[in-house]
Amino acid sequence: MPDTRIILDLVSGSIRGEHRSQELIYKMFAGKMKVVCIRYLKSREDAEDVLQEGFIKIFNLLPQYSGSGSFEGWMRRIFVNLCIDVIRKNKKISFVSGDKMEIADEESASIPEDSAMPDFTPEDVLVAMGTLTPVYRMVFNLIAFEDYSHQEVSEKLGISVGTSKSNYFKAKKNIQRILINQNTKENERKAI
Amino acid sequence: MSEKQFEEQLKKKFEDYEIPVTPNVWQNVAKGVGGKSALIAASYKWLIAGMIVGGGAIGAYLTLARSSNSAVLTAAQNQENKTSLDFQDSPKNGESNSSVQLNSVGDSEGQTISNLANSSVEVRVHNKGNAGLQGNNVEKMVSSKESPIESSTFSTAKTHCVGAEVSFNSPSTPDDVSFLWNFGDGSFSNESNPKHKYLNPGTYIVSLSVSGHKSAQINTMNMSETITILTTPKADFDWTFDNVESGKPVVSIDNNSEAAIGFEWNFHDGKKSHDFKPNKVINASGKFPISITAIHENGCKDTKIKYVSINDNSQLQAPAQTLAGEGFMPESLKDLKGSFVMGIYDNGKKIFETKTIKRPWTGIDANGRYHEVNKQYTWIIITKENNNGASNYYSGKVLLKP
Numbered sequence: 296m297p298d299t300r301i302i303l304d305l306v307s308g309s310i311r312g313e314h315r316s317q318e319l320i321y322k323m324f325a326g327k328m329k330v331v332c333i334r335y336l337k338s339r340e341d342a343e344d345v346l347q348e349g350f351i352k353i354f355n356l357l358p359q360y361s362g363s364g365s366f367e368g369w370m371r372r373i374f375v376n377l378c379i380d381v382i383r384k385n386k387k388i389s390f391v392s393g394d395k396m397e398i399a400d401e402e403s404a405s406i407p408e409d410s411a412m413p414d415f416t417p418e419d420v421l422v423a424m425g426t427l428t429p430v431y432r433m434v435f436n437l438i439a440f441e442d443y444s445h446q447e448v449s450e451k452l453g454i455s456v457g458t459s460k461s462n463y464f465k466a467k468k469n470i471q472r473i474l475i476n477q478n479t480k481e482n483e484r485k486a487i
Numbered sequence: 488m489s490e491k492q493f494e495e496q497l498k499k500k501f502e503d504y505e506i507p508v509t510p511n512v513w514q515n516v517a518k519g520v521g522g523k524s525a526l527i528a529a530s531y532k533w534l535i536a537g538m539i540v541g542g543g544a545i546g547a548y549l550t551l552a553r554s555s556n557s558a559v560l561t562a563a564q565n566q567e568n569k570t571s572l573d574f575q576d577s578p579k580n581g582e583s584n585s586s587v588q589l590n591s592v593g594d595s596e597g598q599t600i601s602n603l604a605n606s607s608v609e610v611r612v613h614n615k616g617n618a619g620l621q622g623n624n625v626e627k628m629v630s631s632k633e634s635p636i637e638s639s640t641f642s643t644a645k646t647h648c649v650g651a652e653v654s655f656n657s658p659s660t661p662d663d664v665s666f667l668w669n670f671g672d673g674s675f676s677n678e679s680n681p682k683h684k685y686l687n688p689g690t691y692i693v694s695l696s697v698s699g700h701k702s703a704q705i706n707t708m709n710m711s712e713t714i715t716i717l718t719t720p721k722a723d724f725d726w727t728f729d730n731v732e733s734g735k736p737v738v739s740i741d742n743n744s745e746a747a748i749g750f751e752w753n754f755h756d757g758k759k760s761h762d763f764k765p766n767k768v769i770n771a772s773g774k775f776p777i778s779i780t781a782i783h784e785n786g787c788k789d790t791k792i793k794y795v796s797i798n799d800n801s802q803l804q805a806p807a808q809t810l811a812g813e814g815f816m817p818e819s820l821k822d823l824k825g826s827f828v829m830g831i832y833d834n835g836k837k838i839f840e841t842k843t844i845k846r847p848w849t850g851i852d853a854n855g856r857y858h859e860v861n862k863q864y865t866w867i868i869i870t871k872e873n874n875n876g877a878s879n880y881y882s883g884k885v886l887l888k889p
Contacts, residue, residue, distance in 0.1 A: 315672070321513055326507060346508060351519035417501050467493075467494075
């Protein structure tokens with residue numbers, strides 16, 4: 296990651312309307328922010344739509360960036376909020392507790408404690424997260440990647456703390472199960 | 488596998504993970520942001536100034552909570568190696584400047600910072616007088632003692648042409664440092680002495696960030712410099728053989744160069760020309776280079792070479808005679824991968840031209856009358872090959888028989 300000085304120079308250049316600075320900021324972060332959006336939205340097309348909207352918003356909001364604190368973190372929060380808005384609008388999801396997901400409790404609980412850490416790539420995780428419903432994905436994202444507490448998730452999404460906890464637990468177990476299964480299959484293939 | 492391990496691993500895997508974005512997203516963002524006007528209107532809540540002070544190798548950042556439009560941080564170094572820093576507020580609606588001095592080193596009230604080489608400096612910006620800045624602004628500076636770098640110059644020449652390979656040299660450093668070059672055009676390098684080609688003219692701010700590890704402490708030093716990339720002209724030309732009798736074909740040139748004010752042509756026989764559109768007579772057979780160097784008013788140059796071939800007539804397998812009404816067309820043109828033009832000349836005057844093997848020369852003129860028979864006519868064929876655009880000149884004579 297380029298150091299803070301370079302980013303701050305580019306930010307101030309962008310505020311002055313320098314096209315090149317804006318493009319550079321975009322190029323530095325677009326690929327990363329796309330990953331963030333895919334984690335929430337699953338669809339890569341939707342992710343690019345949000346990417347477009349998000350960067351326009353970010354360039355317009357740049358004068359509000361305080362200059363202290365991580366620029367990437369600031370940018371990321373804007374994308375996370377946009378993704379959540381999109382899910383809310385598009386899917387007309389009810390944010391009340393009890394969102395249905397096809398994970399049976401016994402299934403999610405069927406991972407032995409002593410399982411080895413599965414070997415996985417970010418792409419594997421994206422595929423696994425794609426099997427979750429949008430609400431489970433949001434809860435999982437906010438807690439696993441954005442360091443939200445269950446209390447904060449509850450406030451942000453309007454669900455109870457208990458729902459947040461159970462959604463996160465089930466989502467995580469489901470992802471783990473998929474990653475472990477995939478590892479097992481790969482090992483079997485290698486053995487043959 | 489503990490839950491915590493998994494969660495940590497998950498986050499780690501995504502730390503530097505990126506997925507490529509389709510190019511049109513940026514185009515749409517650029518359109519949406521709308522360039523200068525949208526942002527310039529926004530009030531500046533903050534502003535950052537960066538600078539490099541020669542010799543001392545320090546960097547300063549200035550963060551200001553303010554609403555006016557601009558401010559300049561300047562640095563000057565006097566002969567005793569004392570650096571004074573001055574913050575100049577920009578004039579606003581005709582008001583006079585309000586000047587703010589940077590006070591140095593803790594509680595000291597001094598307005599110059601001395602002994603940069605041996606001190607660590609923190610600078611506070613205070614409001615001097617009533618007009619101008621609001622509030623206290625704290626800045627951190629890194630002195631050269633902390634810096635891993637001895638010197639602060641890294642540039643090669645400041646002006647280059649588009650497409651030229653520009654070399655950048657980092658200052659002499661200890662071994663244990665890492666480099667980050669930002670070439671200002673979206674490209675980066677971690678090499679100590681990288682080379683870079685700029686593809687568009689303009690002014691670029693090249694910055695170098697050097698990080699070193701001394702006494703388990705990471706010190707970073709930043710430098711930047713502006714380099715100017717000048718427009719390079721585009722050299723290009725097309726050529727054809729002028730339609731003249733065989734033996735001394737004249738190469739006629741179309742100069743298609745762009746953004747050039749001067750030209751230098753070089754021919755196979757060592758002759759040069761500075762004309763816009765020279766003509767060249769070629770007396771021998773063979774393959775000859777023609778090169779043009781186009782020169783921009785800024786001095787940048789571009790060169791293009793093309794080859795002219797004057798060929799042995801036997802290659803075309805042209806018959807030496809043809810019956811009137813039968814149709815003259817050299818055999819090998821049927822296999823040509825490209826285009827050709829064949830002209831038939833009578834004492835230097837063109838009497839027939841064709842570009843297709845379906846229309847050979849029959850010896851009959853436009854009015855349906857036979858040309859004079861038992862007479863030799865000159866043919867000139869110019870071919871252009873599809874794959875490389877090379878052009879070939881062939882010429883010979885054909886006897887028209889009754």
